[in-house]
Amino acid sequence: FDLVLHRARMMQNQIEAMTGDLAAYATGLRARVRLMANTAATAELLREILPTFLVAHPGIDIELDERPSHEIAQAVASGAADLGIAATWAGLAHLEQKPFFIDRLVVIAARNRPGLEGRTVNLTELLGESFVGLSTGHALQEHIARQAARLGGHLHVRIRVPGLDNVCRLVAQGAGIAIVPESAARRSARSLRRLRLTDDWATRQLNLCARRFDDLTPQAKLLAAALA
Known part of the structure; x- marks a missing residue:
C-alpha cells in the first residue's frame, strides 16, 4: 500500500x-x-x-x-x-x-599510427581505411557517407559512438581514423595527428x-x- x-x-x-x-x-x-x-x-x-x-x-x-x-x-x-x-x-x-562560423573538416589519426604521411589528404585516398564514426543519425556522419557514395565507395566504420569527444578519444587510442570538425580536433591536439581534408565540401560556411x-x-x- x-x-x-x-x-x-x-x-x-x-x-x-x-x-x-x-x-x-x-x-x-x-x-x-x-x-x-x-x-x-x-x-x-x-x-x-x-x-x-x-x-x-x-x-x-x-x-x-x-x-x-x-x-x-x-x-x-x-x-x-x-x-x-x-x-x-x-x-x-x-x-x-x-x-x-566557418567549419573545416579534418582527418584525425593517432600520433603513432603509421601511414597517412603528409599534411593533406582527400576522401578518395581514405576509402580503404577503418573509421571511428558518430552514432547513426548524426548529421555529420550522414554528410560524410553521402560524399563517399558520390565517389562510388563507402566507409568501413569499425565502431559508432555518441559525441565528437568520444570519437577523438578512440582515434587517439588507435581504433581507427575519423573525419571531424577542426575545432573538435584542436581540443584533443596533444593525442592526435591532424591532416587537412582537401575536398571542396570539407570547408563549409555555417549560417x-x-x-x-x-x-x-x-x-x-x-x-x-x-x-x-
Missing part, C-alpha cells in the same frame, strides 16, 4: 509540474525557442553559447535538435524550427541569414537562418542575437 501511495504522489507531483509549466507558457512567463543545428554547430553551441544564454535568460527554454543541413533548411522554411544553423550549400537562399528575423518572437530574437 505504501508503494502504491508513493507512486500516486509522484504522479500527482508530475501532473502539477506539467500544469505549472503549461500555465507559465500560456501567460508568457516562459517561452520555448526551437533551434536546429548540424553536428559541428551543435558542438560549438553546447561548449559555451547556450549554457551562457540559458543562465542569462531563465524564462526561455530551448529545444535543440541536431539535423543535417538540408533538413534544417526545410524545417526553418516550413516553420517547424524558429532558427537554424546550417551549411550554405544546403540551399538557404530563400531564408534570411547571418554568419555563424544562422530564419524565415524573417524581424518576425521572430522576442525570445527567439534574443537567442538569434546571441548566436550571431
Whole structure:
C-alpha cells in the first residue's frame, strides 16, 4: 500500500509540474525557442553559447535538435524550427541569414599510427581505411557517407559512438581514423595527428537562418542575437 501511495504522489507531483509549466507558457512567463543545428554547430553551441544564454535568460527554454543541413533548411522554411544553423550549400537562399562560423573538416589519426604521411589528404585516398564514426543519425556522419557514395565507395566504420569527444578519444587510442570538425580536433591536439581534408565540401560556411528575423518572437530574437 505504501508503494502504491508513493507512486500516486509522484504522479500527482508530475501532473502539477506539467500544469505549472503549461500555465507559465500560456501567460508568457516562459517561452520555448526551437533551434536546429548540424553536428559541428551543435558542438560549438553546447561548449559555451547556450549554457551562457540559458543562465542569462531563465524564462526561455530551448529545444535543440541536431539535423543535417538540408533538413534544417526545410524545417526553418516550413516553420517547424524558429532558427537554424546550417551549411550554405544546403540551399538557404530563400531564408534570411547571418554568419555563424566557418567549419573545416579534418582527418584525425593517432600520433603513432603509421601511414597517412603528409599534411593533406582527400576522401578518395581514405576509402580503404577503418573509421571511428558518430552514432547513426548524426548529421555529420550522414554528410560524410553521402560524399563517399558520390565517389562510388563507402566507409568501413569499425565502431559508432555518441559525441565528437568520444570519437577523438578512440582515434587517439588507435581504433581507427575519423573525419571531424577542426575545432573538435584542436581540443584533443596533444593525442592526435591532424591532416587537412582537401575536398571542396570539407570547408563549409555555417549560417544562422530564419524565415524573417524581424518576425521572430522576442525570445527567439534574443537567442538569434546571441548566436550571431
